[in-house]
Amino acid sequence: MRPHVATAMGVAVALVATLGACSENTGESATVDTGRQQTGVIATDPKDSLGPAPAVAGARAGGTVTVIRETPISHLDPQRTYSFVGLMVSPLFARFLTTWKDDGEGNLVLVGDLAETPGTDVNDDCKVWEFTIKDGVKFEDGRPVTAKEIGYGIARSFDPDLTGGPTYLQEWLADTPQYDTAWDFRANRNALPPGLSTPDEKTLRFEFAKPRCDLPFAVSLPTTAPLPPDRDTGINLGHAPFSSGPYRVSRYQAGVEVVLERNEHWDAATDPVRHQYPDRFVWTFGSTPDAAVNRVIADNGTDQSALSWDYVPASLVSRVAGDAGLRSRTVLSPTPSANQLLINNQRVTDLRVRQALNYAIDRQGLVKVLGGQHVAAPMSTLMPSATIGHQPYDAYPAGPNGDLDKARELLGGQTPELVLGAADSSAEQRQATQLKGNLERAGFRITIRNIPADAKLDEIKRKDNPWDLYLGSWAADWPSGASILPVLYDGRSIKATGNSNQAYFDDPAINAEFDRILALPPAEQAAEWAELDERIMREHAPVVPLYVDVAYLVHGSKVGGVFVSSVFGYPSFVNAHVKP
Amino acid sequence: MSLSPVDGAAPAEIGASGSAGGAGPVVGRSPGQLTWMRLRRDRTAQVSGAMLVLFVLVALAAPLIELAYGIGPRDQFQGKLDGAGMPLGYAGGVSGEHFFGLEPGLGRDIFIRLVYGLRTSLFIAGTAAVLTAAIGVVLGALAGYLGGWLDAVVNWLTDLTLAMPFLVIALALTPTLTLRFYGQRDAVPPAFGVGVLIAIFAGFGWTSTARLVRGQVIALREREFVAAARASGAGLGHMLFRQLLPNIWAPILVSFSLAVPQFVTGEAALSFIGVGLTEDTPSFGRMIYQSLDYLQTDPAFVFFPGATIFALVFAFNLFGDALRDALDPKSSR
Numbered sequence: 001m002r003p004h005v006a007t008a009m010g011v012a013v014a015l016v017a018t019l020g021a022c023s024e025n026t027g028e029s030a031t032v033d034t035g036r037q038q039t040g041v042i043a044t045d046p047k048d049s050l051g052p053a054p055a056v057a058g059a060r061a062g063g064t065v066t067v068i069r070e071t072p073i074s075h076l077d078p079q080r081t082y083s084f085v086g087l088m089v090s091p092l093f094a095r096f097l098t099t100w101k102d103d104g105e106g107n108l109v110l111v112g113d114l115a116e117t118p119g120t121d122v123n124d125d126c127k128v129w130e131f132t133i134k135d136g137v138k139f140e141d142g143r144p145v146t147a148k149e150i151g152y153g154i155a156r157s158f159d160p161d162l163t164g165g166p167t168y169l170q171e172w173l174a175d176t177p178q179y180d181t182a183w184d185f186r187a188n189r190n191a192l193p194p195g196l197s198t199p200d201e202k203t204l205r206f207e208f209a210k211p212r213c214d215l216p217f218a219v220s221l222p223t224t225a226p227l228p229p230d231r232d233t234g235i236n237l238g239h240a241p242f243s244s245g246p247y248r249v250s251r252y253q254a255g256v257e258v259v260l261e262r263n264e265h266w267d268a269a270t271d272p273v274r275h276q277y278p279d280r281f282v283w284t285f286g287s288t289p290d291a292a293v294n295r296v297i298a299d300n301g302t303d304q305s306a307l308s309w310d311y312v313p314a315s316l317v318s319r320v321a322g323d324a325g326l327r328s329r330t331v332l333s334p335t336p337s338a339n340q341l342l343i344n345n346q347r348v349t350d351l352r353v354r355q356a357l358n359y360a361i362d363r364q365g366l367v368k369v370l371g372g373q374h375v376a377a378p379m380s381t382l383m384p385s386a387t388i389g390h391q392p393y394d395a396y397p398a399g400p401n402g403d404l405d406k407a408r409e410l411l412g413g414q415t416p417e418l419v420l421g422a423a424d425s426s427a428e429q430r431q432a433t434q435l436k437g438n439l440e441r442a443g444f445r446i447t448i449r450n451i452p453a454d455a456k457l458d459e460i461k462r463k464d465n466p467w468d469l470y471l472g473s474w475a476a477d478w479p480s481g482a483s484i485l486p487v488l489y490d491g492r493s494i495k496a497t498g499n500s501n502q503a504y505f506d507d508p509a510i511n512a513e514f515d516r517i518l519a520l521p522p523a524e525q526a527a528e529w530a531e532l533d534e535r536i537m538r539e540h541a542p543v544v545p546l547y548v549d550v551a552y553l554v555h556g557s558k559v560g561g562v563f564v565s566s567v568f569g570y571p572s573f574v575n576a577h578v579k580p
Numbered sequence: 581m582s583l584s585p586v587d588g589a590a591p592a593e594i595g596a597s598g599s600a601g602g603a604g605p606v607v608g609r610s611p612g613q614l615t616w617m618r619l620r621r622d623r624t625a626q627v628s629g630a631m632l633v634l635f636v637l638v639a640l641a642a643p644l645i646e647l648a649y650g651i652g653p654r655d656q657f658q659g660k661l662d663g664a665g666m667p668l669g670y671a672g673g674v675s676g677e678h679f680f681g682l683e684p685g686l687g688r689d690i691f692i693r694l695v696y697g698l699r700t701s702l703f704i705a706g707t708a709a710v711l712t713a714a715i716g717v718v719l720g721a722l723a724g725y726l727g728g729w730l731d732a733v734v735n736w737l738t739d740l741t742l743a744m745p746f747l748v749i750a751l752a753l754t755p756t757l758t759l760r761f762y763g764q765r766d767a768v769p770p771a772f773g774v775g776v777l778i779a780i781f782a783g784f785g786w787t788s789t790a791r792l793v794r795g796q797v798i799a800l801r802e803r804e805f806v807a808a809a810r811a812s813g814a815g816l817g818h819m820l821f822r823q824l825l826p827n828i829w830a831p832i833l834v835s836f837s838l839a840v841p842q843f844v845t846g847e848a849a850l851s852f853i854g855v856g857l858t859e860d861t862p863s864f865g866r867m868i869y870q871s872l873d874y875l876q877t878d879p880a881f882v883f884f885p886g887a888t889i890f891a892l893v894f895a896f897n898l899f900g901d902a903l904r905d906a907l908d909p910k911s912s913r
Contacts, residue, residue, distance in 0.1 A: 290873070314685075315873035318664040365658045369685040372664030419765045426870065429859035434686060436860075437656055447767040450858065452755050466764035 042110045042118050042216055042522060048101070049112035052268040053275060056561050056575045063578025065278045065559060066302060067571075068292040069309035072255040072285040075238025078225035079157040080164040084475075084570045085309065087222065091274060092260055092281065092573055093243040094225035097131055097150065097204070098216055101273055102572065104333065104563025106386065108479065110216055111272045114145060114226065114244075115204075118216040126211035126521070131204045131219070138265040139228065140243040147198040149226035155192050157223050158185040161235055166477060168218040175209040189229065213522050217478035246276040258283040277561070277577035289313045296554050297326065305578045307555040307562055307571060314371025320554055321374055331553040331562060334377050335569020336386035337475040338484075341435065341544035342460070345505045347468045348418070352410045354541040357469075358396035360407035360442035361544050362434075369434045376547040382488075382533045384548045386566060388479050389526025395537040407442040417445040421460065421467035423453040431471060461499045471546075472502050479567055480522065481529020486514040489536060505542035510535075618906035625902030631895040639699040646696075651678075651689045653696045653862045658687040672880030680884040683867075684874055690884050696862035698888070704774055705843035708781035713836045715782065716789025721820050723790070724797030734794070738787045746784050747853075753780075754855045770861040777850060777857070781843050789835055796828040830907035837900030841893035848889075864889055 043049060073085050078094045081087060091099065099113035110118045115131035122128040137145040156162060158170055160180045167179065173195040174182035183193045192198070195207045206215060231242040239252045246266040251259035260281040268276065287295065289310035296308045297320070312320050312330075320326055341361070343354050363378035370376045379385070380394040397403065418439075422432035429450075436446040449467060451459055460470045476483040491506020493499070510532070517528045536542065551564040553571055561575035609617070619625045638645065646652055657678070660668055665685045667673030672681035672690075680690035723734035754776055762768050800806060801824070809823045848865025851857040857866065868889060871882045 313873070314665070315877055318662075318666045318877045321664060365656070365687075368658050368661050368663075368665035368687070370665070371685070372662070372666075374664060426859075430686060433859045434656075437654065447765070448858065448860065449765060450758075450768070 041108070043101075043112070046112070046117050048109060049115070049117055049272050051271040053271060053273050053574070056275060056277070056577060058579070059275070059277050059561055059575070059577035060580060061277050061279075061577075063278050063305055063558070064280050064282055064302070065573070065576050065578060066282045066284060066306040067309050067573075068287050068295065068306055069283060069285055070288055070292070073258060073283065074164075076241045076249060076252070076258070077162065077235075077238040078165075078222035078227075078241060079153060080162050080238065081222040082165050084568055087568055088565065088570045088572060089258075089283070090222045090225070091245060092247045093241055093245045093249060093263070094222060095137065095145070095244045095271070096222060097219035097224040099220050099273055100565075100567050102563075102566050104566060104572070106566050108388070108566050110220065113220075113272065114150060114224070119219070121213075121521075124521075126213040126215070126519070127208050129206040129208075129212075129215050131206075133202045133204065134270050135202075136267050136270045137244065138267065139226070139231075140248045140263045140265055142265045143228065145226045145244055146201040147204040148201065149228050150204055150224060151192045151196055151198050152229050152232075153225050153227045154196060154223060155185055155188075156227065156232060158183055158193055159234075165223055166218075166221045168214075168221070168477070169223050172208050172210075172212045172215075172218075173206070211519050213518065213520065213525065214478070214480060214482045216522065217480055217483070221477060246271070246274050247281060250280075255285060257285070274574045275561075275577070277575075281573065281576075290316065293320070293554055296329075296556055297323075299329075299557050304556040304558040307559055308553065309571065311549075312374065312552045312554055314375050317371050317374045317552065320552070326554065329555055329557060329559075331551065331555070331564055331571070332374060333551045333564035333569070334384075334386060335475075335549045335551050335564065336384045336479060336567065337473055337549040337569055338379060338382075338384040339376070339471065339473040339546045339549070340382075341546055342470050342472040342503045343541075343543055344465070344468050344470075345503050345540075345542050346463075348416075350416075351541065352412075353414075353416050355396060356407040356410040356442065357439070357444075357544050358537075358541050359398050359403045359410065360439055360444070361398055361546070362400075362402040362438040363398070363546060364400035365402075365438060366431065366434055367547055369430050370547070373550065374552040375550055377550050379545045379548050381545055382537060382543070383481055383484050383529065384476075386479055386548070386569070387476070387481055387484060387529070389481065389530045391530040391534070393534050393537075395534065396541070402438060402442065404442045411443050415443055415445050417447070418468040419447045419449050419466070421449050421451050421456070421465070421470040423456040423471075424450040425453040428453070428471060435469075458497075460502050462497050463494060463499060463504060464496075470502070472543075473549075474500075475569070480525065481533065482518060482522075482525060485529060485532060485536070486518065489542060490514050503542045505540065507540060510540070615903075615906045619902065622902050622906065624898050625906065628895040628898035628902065631891065632899060635698060635892055635895070636702065638695055639702045642695050642699045646692055649692055651692050653688065653693045654860070655689065656687045657682055657689065661685075661687050666878055667880075672878050672884075674880065681880050683870075684878050684881060690867075690881065693862040693867060694864075694885060694888055697864040697867055697885075698892075700770075700774065700857070700861060701844050701847055701864040701892075704777050704781075704847050705840045708778045708785065708843045709836050709839040711778065711782035712785040712839060713789055713832060715786035717793050717825070717832060719786065720790035720793025721797050721824060724794035725801055725816075725820060725824060727798075731794070734790065738790055741784060741787050744784070746780075750780050750850060750855045751853065768858070770857065773857045773861065776855070777847055780850070780855070781846060785839065785843070789832065789839075792831055792835060793828060796831060797824055800824055800827055830904060833907065834900050834904040837896055837903060841896040844889065844893060 073089065078090050081090050096113050097115045098110055098118045101109040101111050112118050114133055114137055116134055120130045122130055133147050139145060154169055157165055158180055170179040171177050173193050176182050197205045199205055226244055227242055240249055243263045246263055247260035248263040249258065250261040251257065262276055262279060266276065290313055292308040292310060293312050293316055295303050296306050320330060343357065348354055367373060367376045367378060381392065383390050420432055420435060422428050432448045436448055439446050459465055460472065474484065474488060487500050489501060489505050490511055492511055494501055494504055494506060513532055517525055517532065520528065549569060551569050555562055558579045560579050561577045562571050563575065565572040660673055660682055662668050667682040667684060669675060674681040678689050678691065680694065683690060719734050723731040757776060758768055806823055809819060844864065848868050851863050851865040857863045859866065864885065867885045871885055874881045
């Protein structure tokens with residue numbers, strides 16, 4: 001009896017294997033356009049900021065868009081929103097001072113959202129900025145949005161209870177990273193923080209101690225969502241945000257589901273980017289990316305108008321990419337999330353070693369480990385190609401698989417012993433194994449030291465961490481060099497813990513360049529950042545640029561208008577609609 | 581239930597097999613000889629036993645196989661992968677050069693990694709099973725025979741071990757132990773991971789054997805032959821190892837043969853969540869868990885390690901069954 005069961009099982013397993021194996025893999029599939037150039041401008045013509053947004057071809061009102069995601073959205077409070085999912089969902093129920101007009105292909109225009117224009121630099125020194133608020137913008141209860149409510153929204157972001165959101169505005173206004181001690185929100189609920197004022201109902205005025213030329217970008221983050229003081233429920237706002245956008249939250253079941261329904265007081269004529277096509281958006285949580293993708297591919301029932309928020313997992317990429325029938329239901333786009341092999345510059349002080357690392361790197365091999373070109377695209381610059389003004393260059397031409405001879409020549413017979421700190425998660429272990437094999441072929445001696453995955457980020461943010469190499473990534477808050485290079489490579493910002501400059505790179509000449517460029521008008525900065533990017537790499541090689549994440553999404557056959565945001569690299573819903 | 585000398589079945593069996601063997605006079609055989617004879621007559625036992633021997637031989641000869649095969653367990657062949665990191669060609673890259681194809685992503689040879697993984701897994705599982713059996717037998721026999729406060733303490737220890745959350749402790753202990761023995765920049769040798777895994781299995785796995793042995797010993801200790809030995813003044817060691825233990829070998833052997841495959845799969849699960857072995861060390865466990873993700877896209881990657889662990893565990897279980905039948909024919913079927 002039992003041997004028969006065994007035979008049956010063996011035959012079944014063999015059958016599965018042969019079924020999958022009967023086709024030959026010749027290695028042909030679609031490619032991702034990673035060389036695309038990001039163009040970004042700040043709208044100078046006020047007409048660009050006017051609504052309504054141009055209609056999406058073929059879009060019709062009605063239907064329900066379902067978004068399937070593994071982990072719940074922690075909360076929906078705009079002032080506390082900083083996660084990618086929060087940044088992508090909040091435009092549906094909140095409006096900001098400025099916003100990005102995005103075609104999903106890298107063409108970006110920063111336009112006024114609540115404001116009539118993306119800001120006026122009053123004295124042309126980036127220290128005083130004014131925003132004029134549009135007429136006809138309303139909250140979900142029909143009240144008009146004025147400068148007062150926007151100011152209150154920014155003020156409440158100073159509350160130490162409401163942490164988690166971006167801190168640019170707070171730090172710039174208070175002119176110190178400890179902004180919550182500089183101005184106490186809870187003691188001054190009826191006042192505005194220093195430097196922020198509302199000369200009249202229609203004007204919001206920022207005054208900074210230092211030039212803040214990136215302000216128009218910074219106010220595109222959800223910190224500037226308006227809120228009437230009488231609707232502020234403190235930490236409970238995360239479950240029921242007060243809407244100023246085309247949808248309002250009608251149901252919030254923590255960890256299970258979020259339902260957004262139409263907000264009838266939203267006026268399309270005031271909004272330059274958003275639409276209100278679907279009747280509702282439903283977010284469901286809990287499915288693993290594998291399960292979500294398989295559900296969406298199956299395309300049954302309500303899943304026909306569903307989207308898997310998580311990218312197609314590496315193990316399923318070849319199946320989705322190899323199915324020509326799915327091509328119309330996938331979105332493939334490079335994202336601005338840049339990944340590097342960070343070199344601890346405090347430990348690896350020899351420039352030639354850092355340059356040899358750059359020559360030795362086998363980017364193609366690493367991309368294969370990650371799951372191929374639908375998951376990652378090689379990168380040789382500090383700023384990802386999705387940055388405004390980005391110029392491609394390769395300071396250490398390694399070819400697709402690394403120039404091992406050049407690396408050995410630079411090392412001159414040395415065999416530097418380096419310790420690679422790697423999280424003990426399965427994915428990062430595989431990358432570390434790949435890097436170890438790759439670098440040892442070039443003459444390095446690599447020791448992989450495991451770090452518990454949940455502690456890794458805190459550990460490498462410690463200034464005196466004991467490792468020479470570790471993997472790191474950075475996604476900028478807006479696609480300008482100002483939110484990348486000074487944040488990651490300004491040596492003066494290095495502190496004991498919590499560093500963004502995890503390469504611990506510090507060079508006085510480069511630091512001075514940061515100050516010079518940051519004081520330029522934003523439009524002139526772009527080219528300068530690209531130039532500085534190349535200079536840092538050529539002169540110092542502080543990191544090994546590895547790859548940018550590639551967004552690869554699959555949606556049901558009835559979903560239309562979903563594109564990958566050129567700013568954040570995740571699906572944007574402003575054009576989403578359900579096909580009949 | 582057990583093979584005690586006073587069991588009526590044993591003489592009957594001796595007579596039967598004796599007459600079947602030929603026309604000669606009745607031949608006396610020891611229980612060991614009987615077991616061996618029954619095993620040799622059992623086809624399932626023969627096949628599964630041969631498979632086990634083959635597995636052990638392959639594991640022991642891993643470096644020789646590497647020499648003959650010409651590919652090491654850490655060699656990468658990414659040139660033979662497509663843009664998505666999937667092996668080119670048929671059935672996950674199976675070819676004359678790579679018997680079982682290549683891993684997606686890293687592009688390592690599956691065959692040679694299976695050979696080395698077999699070695700790691702069998703060593704861990706075998707050692708852990710021997711340790712668990714040893715601890716369990718000693719504690720269980722002592723507790724069962726002596727009773728009293730010792731029995732209470734052993735029972736209490738067993739309950740405590742059973743109540744401890746195995747996974748949580750394994751997860752919490754490993755990084756702490758690693759830091760205790762190795763600096764932040766030291767390489768942690770694979771042997772350390774192997775040691776940790778064995779220690780975890782031994783530390784948590786002895787309870788079932790101990791309970792089993794204790795129960796058996798309690799059942800035996802009031803029997804006449806035990807009382808006779810005690811009356812003739814036998815010491816504790818003699819009582820335990822000469823009188824009691826030989827009569828309970830059957831359940832111990834069976835629980836041992838069932839523990840080995842359990843540890844093989846246990847190592848798989850633990851390695852996957854980061855306890856024990858690193859990615860670098862070829863291991864069955866890691867390979868199988870990684871391959872599961874590729875069930876839809878590269879079934880061959882699932883098939884080869886899956887079929888191997890299936891065969892290994894199946895052979896162990898069948899052999900365990902056959903051994904039980906051979907040791908104790910009364911209770912079969």
